[in-house]
Structure formats: structure tokens, C-alpha cells
Amino acid sequence: MIYTLFQRVIQACFVLLLVALVAFSMFRFVGDPVQGMLGQEATSADREALRERLGLTDPIVLQYARFVLNAVQGEFGVSYRTGESVADMISQRLPATLELALISGTFALLLGIGLGVFTAIRREGFVAQSIMATSLVGVSLPTFLIGVLLIWVFAVELSWLPSFGRSGVVDLGGWSTSLLTVDGWRSLILPAITLGLYQMTLIMRLVRAEMLEVLRQDYIKFARARGISTRRIHFKHALKNTLIPVITVAGLQIGSIIAFSIITETVFQWPGVGLMFINAVYFVDIPVMSAYLLLVGVVFVSINLAVDLLYLVIDPRLKANASEGHS
Amino acid sequence: MSLLSVQGLRVEFPTRRGVLTALDGVSFDLDRGEILGLVGESGAGKSMTGAAIMGLIEPPGHMAGGQITLEGQRIDQHPERYRGSHIGMVFQDPLTSLNPLQRIGDQLMETLKIHHGLDDATAKRRAMQALDEVGIEGKRRDHYPHEFSGGMRQRVVIALALASDPKVLVADEPTTALDVSIQAQILALLKQLCRDRGTGIVLITHDMGVIAQTTDRVAVMYLGRLVELGATDQVIHQATHPYTQGLMASTPTLAGSVDQDLFQIPGAMPRLDAVPAGCAFHPRCDRAMPQCKTHAPEFDGRRACFWSES
């Protein structure tokens, strides 16, 4: 168990170093950092001085090491475009993205599992079949189009919900939240659905497929033969066995939610890190791009790690393998 | 009054090409503490009979005729009231019969609580007792199924099936997936537990050795129909139906000579959508008579055949 844990953490660090290398290469070789910081009017003496001060004349390996070290301490340099500290920009915008991701993830998971179980149990039913047919359209609908269509229906035609922005924000000492006010929730609904709909469809289809597979298993037949109620078989025996593969996919979907928040945040002008990133791509603001890459890298790798560990907790068979020292 | 009585059981499967009759006119009785063997080739309807008793026929299949009674009461109309409590079942593969994510003690307690409404402490005590009866140490109740060997898992399965003190146990190929050396242990365990409690067993198997070793009476099935029924000794040594005779002659015995060629029944059992008219066995029967091709013989309580020795 400890050994597996150790192995996974080492692997995660390796991947992160690789991501850092990509981020560093972007930072160092795409465009001229000195140019980006000083602008067009600087003299060549100014440039040389800054080059020296930033350590850009040091050996590359040393520069990379310094880059990683800075990143670990939360130091990502300054935005070429606004001159702000990238770390500050991120910390201001991160709460908005995380709250959006949390709500849409919860929505995707709960509804996805619920509908997946429903469509599996009532496989032949009309409602279940309609849901499955609709979900095919849902998978083909690009996220941005879902957002635009939702805005059209609920903001423009019905005027029920705001079409953009994050309102009703309350500052809780460094963490701005929109979860404490009605306005905040109202502005969150459409973006959260937009972001979560695709993942919800995916989880639903997966849960359905896994559930149907599990329901064919002998232990389900044996549970029925033991006189356990259908309800209990579905929700206790089958669902838990279904959830094991679902956890992997759902975990990876959390990562996708972070990445797809770029799109949703742009559609709804939601002031999170995704919107910051797309603006950086637009204006070729390399420090912001490389910092975002690192941030997403950390999020993804930690999620993968967490999923692996969750696996060990849920599936006793894996625990047995892991304690033998090799999995 | 017998413990379990199956009368004229008929099971049908509607398909796109018409209705298939999987079981037709299957009738037998089972007494307390008795072990009745159900034997036949794959697809003969043995497992289907077991599923019908449990009320576990997979839709769209359904019981289309006959009745099943337990101590004189009909159970086929509301099988869920009797399933698991009055009738237990053991499946073929112990490796897949247990929920891999639940400790075996919890699976036992779940069953006990559902059928006897016990509180946690009592259920726990009874679960340990049940494990003890099948020869598993009570302290292993916290283990998961994968931590047991195949034979031990089948013991767990038996403990689970018997946990609610059922009056009848349907055992569907309970030893087929096990090593030969373990088979005898499991059969002995089943036999002893049922004798002690007076539980009747319907033992489904294709293995004549298991039949000879374990059962009191045996019912031979062919293509969803009963062809012969009688005391095990009698059926094995003085079979009266040509199919049973063929079945016996094709079973290797340790006593038999090594060079002796085993008998083979010619042909193969037809599929359910191509059941021959008359006696279903007649195309493979070496004693078929003209009437066998046109009329199906009635089952007279002993066998279903027109041919007679005399």
C-alpha cells in the first residue's frame, strides 16, 4: 500500500516536471521575455541589464531549476500585457473557476449517475429510451453552442436568468464567493449547466453501460435468489460495483471541467482563470499561458493521484494486490 | 403431502420466429430431506426447471402452464414471497456468485436481517454460526470473497443459501466449477446439512458420478421434457428409457475396462426451434417405432416411452 502510494507520487512528480519543462520552454523561447517586459522603447543597455538580472544568461539547466523553484513558491513572473503579477491574477480569479467547476461537477455527477441508473433499470421504457436518444445529440453539441443556446432561451427569450457575468459576489477574506447570495446562484446556473452537460451525458452513458453489465453478473442473480429486494439489489449491490470504473472516468472529467471552463467562461464572460487564459492566448501573453499550464497540470495530476487512491479504498481486491507490494 | 410438488410445468419464450417451448409437462415431487437429481445434456432444461422453481426465469420467458406448490401452497404466482426464505439456491460458479465488494459476513447478515428481521448483534452471531456450520472459521467473516479459494467460496455460498433455513434448496451444478477433490467435500457437506435440517434438495447436474454419489432419486430430462424418473439405483442400473440407457452407457466408470469403447448416442440434441414431432428423442433412438414419429408418449410417473422390454 505504502509502496504503491510512493510509486504513484513519484510518477506524478515526473509528469509535473515534464509539464514544467514545456511551460519553461514556452516562457523562455517563445517571444523574447525581455522584450515582453520592457516594451519597444527600451534601450539595448536596459535590455542587457534586465537579461542579466533575470538570469537569462545562466546555463539553461540552471534557468529551468530556478523556474521550477519559483513556480513551487507561487512565483510566475509578470503579465506582458497588464504588468500585473501572474500569481495575483490567478489567485483573484481562481475562486470563480473553482466554484463553477464544483457546482457543475456536482450537477454532472449526481444527475449523470441518477439518469444512468434509471436508464439501465428501465432499459425498455419509453422515457429511458428518449433520454438515451437525446443524449446522443448532447454528446455532439459543442460546449459553446450549449451555452449560446441556453443564453438564448433562458436569458433572451424568457429573461429568467442573467446572460453573463458573476454577480452577488461576497468577499470572504481572500476568497470571493457567489454561493451566498440569490443573485450569485442565478448567475451561476447557466454556466454550470453549460459546463456540466457534456460530462453529465458521458457519465450517464457510462453508468448505464456498466450497470447493465453488472446486472448480468452471477452475484446479482444469486442476490435475487437469496430473496433480496430488487431495489436493494439495484442500489446497494449493483451500483457500488458500477461505480468503480465510473470513478476513473468521473475523476478525469473533473480535469476536463477545468479545461472546458475556458469555453464556458468565455461564453458567459465569467471572470475566472479560463477567461484569463483565453485572453492570454489572444494577446500572446506567454507568462500567463505558462502559469495556467502549470496550474492545470497540478490540478490534473492531483486528480489522477486521488482517483488512484480512491480506487484502493473502494476495491478490496486492489488493496490486496497493493499490500503484496506490486500492482 | 410432499414438500415440493411441480405439476405439468411449461415454460415458453416468445421470439420473433414464434414461441419456443423450453419446458413441457415437467412433473415431480420432492420430500423432506430428500435429494432429487435433475440430469440431462446441456440445454435439456435442467437449469430452466431450477429457475422456474425460484421464479427467476429471465424475461421474456415465462411460466405458461402447470403449478408449483410448497407444502400444498402455490408459490409460482408470487415467487418473491418464497424466494430466498423458503427456497434457497446455489449456483455453479462460486467465483462469481459473491458480491466482490462486500465482506462475506455482511452478505450473510444482510440475508439474515431480511428474512428474520434480526438486530445487528443477533445477525452477527447467527452469521458466525452459519459459517461455522460450513466449516469456515467465524473470524473470517470480515474477509472479502477474493480472499477465499473456490471450494471455500462455495461453502460461503452454501452458508448464504441456507442462512434463512429454507425448506428446499435448488443446487444448480454446485460442484462443476470445482476441483474433483473438492467436489466430494462440498457434496458431503450439502448432504449432511440437508439431512440434519430436513431440507429437500433439487440437485441439477450433468455429471452421473455426482448423481450416483449423492441423490436418492433422479429425474432424466431431454429437450425440456421428463423422460425417466426413479430411485437413483434403479435408474442407473435398470434404466427403462432408451435415452437414459444411452446416457448410462456413455458414462465412463473406473471399474470399466480401459480399452472398452464408450457408447455414443448418435446425433445431437436438436435446438428448441426444431423440436421433432412425436417423441422428441425419436430421431436419435435406435428403437424408434412408427408411432414414435407421430405421437408423443405420456409420462406415466416412471418414464415417457412407447417401447417396452418385453
Place this chain on the structure above:
Amino acid sequence: MSRWDSDFVYAFKRSPVACVSAGVVCLLVLAAVFAPWIAPLNPFDMAALNLMNGFTPPLAPNAFTGETFLLGTDDQGRDLFSAILYGLRVSLFVGFAAVALAMFLGVFLGLLAGYRGGWVDTLIMRMADVQVTFPSILIAMLIYGVAQGLIAPDNRGDLAIGILILSIGLSEWVQFARTVRGTTLVEKEKEYVQAARLMGLNPLAVMVRHILPNVTTPVLVIATITLALAIIAEATLSFLGVGAPPTEPSLGTLIRIGQDFLFSGEWWILLFPALTLLLLALSVNLLGDWLRDTLNPRLK
């Protein structure tokens, strides 16, 4: 081979979903290819545009000029039907080109990894592992951003379509590589490859000749599924403003433009490009699903 063909054709004819979606895809591809001949107007010809025609609703005569347009016009007086045909052209071109790039790259790297083994294999497959951890749309955006940074600002407009193809193509190669590598590992051990080596033939050439036919089916399936992904990725990037340049609007760009007019009531500027994109993505998706289920049920 002929048996496979006839089975395939039989299965195709039996499936209404496959027939309809293949028909729709063909129709859209033809419309895109022949856009210059089908479109009533060239939407890029500034001289043909009449600002007076702006915001004409579908099938209604314009209040000033009296001209009627099938799907209406946008703010510039551009005929929407023509703009969609030309947008479809850009979207499909980028989609096909990106898939071709991803396929070429993936098949090559997969072959190389499987054949050479050792550290080459480790390096390529590790790269693949790390890359699939991240959603491909994010990778595409990063590549797009980096490419923008490497190109002088003056050339960005001209190279935009190329960059778009590059970023989507580079973000989708992994599936191809994994599949080809798997087959290569199996084939490598077979006797004909060993024999070729003994005879002094170039085993790599032999492998290419024998392995590529083996992977045609799965590669075709992956390519179809990837095409749907590429079309959606292109539309997304263009919608976000980091894709097709304003001079060559794709479907995504048209939707981006249409979104601005939702509040003022000109719904058709958004609706028709959106419907076209949905139709395209849905039918390619359905076709890909069907191909996967029919040709290669084991492929995930």
C-alpha cells in the same frame, strides 16, 4: 476481402442511422466543395455587399432594397446561406486536414514506437500518456498560442488556418499511435518479418507493407471519430476568437458573430450556422459510432 466488403455493405444498408448520417455528411461535403458554384453570392467579395441589405430576415424582402434571401443576411448585408456554405468549406477543410495530420503523425510514431521498442518506444508512449491526461482542446489552444508567439504579428492572419490545422492535428495523434503500436508489436514477432531480416531486406519496409493494411480498419474508425472531434474543436477555437481569421469565417466564427445579435432579435444570424454545425457534428459522430460498432467492437 470481398466477404468483408459484402458484409459491410449489408450491415450498412440495414442501418437507417448509418445511411442517413452518411447521406448528410456527403451532402454537406459536396455543398462545401461546390460552394463557389452553389452560393448565390460570394460573401468575401466586398463589392457585392450592400450594407442596405443588413439584417434582412429569412425569406422576407428587405425593407430598403426589396431583395429576398433564403436564410436572411447578417449586419453587413452578407447572404447567410452563402456565408454558411463558405464557412462549411473552411470548417471541413480544417477538419479533414487536421485529421490527416494527426493520422500521419500517429501512424508514423506508432509504427516507430512498436518497431524500435526500447527507449524510443518509452519516450513516445510516455509523451502520449502525458498528453492524453489533458483534454485535446486545451492542447490545441496552447499550441495555437505558442505558434502565434513564434510568428511575427503581420503574418498571423495569413497563417491562421495553417496554425489551426497544426494545433488540432497535433492534439489528436495519440489514439492513432496507440492502435498502430499495438498491431506493430504483434506483427513484429511474426515469421515474415524475421525472414525479411534474414534475407537482408529492410524489415521496416516489409513492416510498412504488411502492417498498414492490417490497421486500415481501426485507423479508419479512429479517423472518423477524430473528424467529429476536430470539427468541434475548430468551431470552438474559432468561436473563442483564436481560430479561423475574420477574413475566412468558419461555422464557429459565424456563430460568434451571431451571438452578438441575439439580444437585438436577429436570431437567424445565430440559428442557421449553429444548426449546420450541429447537423455536421451529429452525423459524423453517428457515422463514427456506427463504424466502430460494426467494424471493430473492441475499439474503445
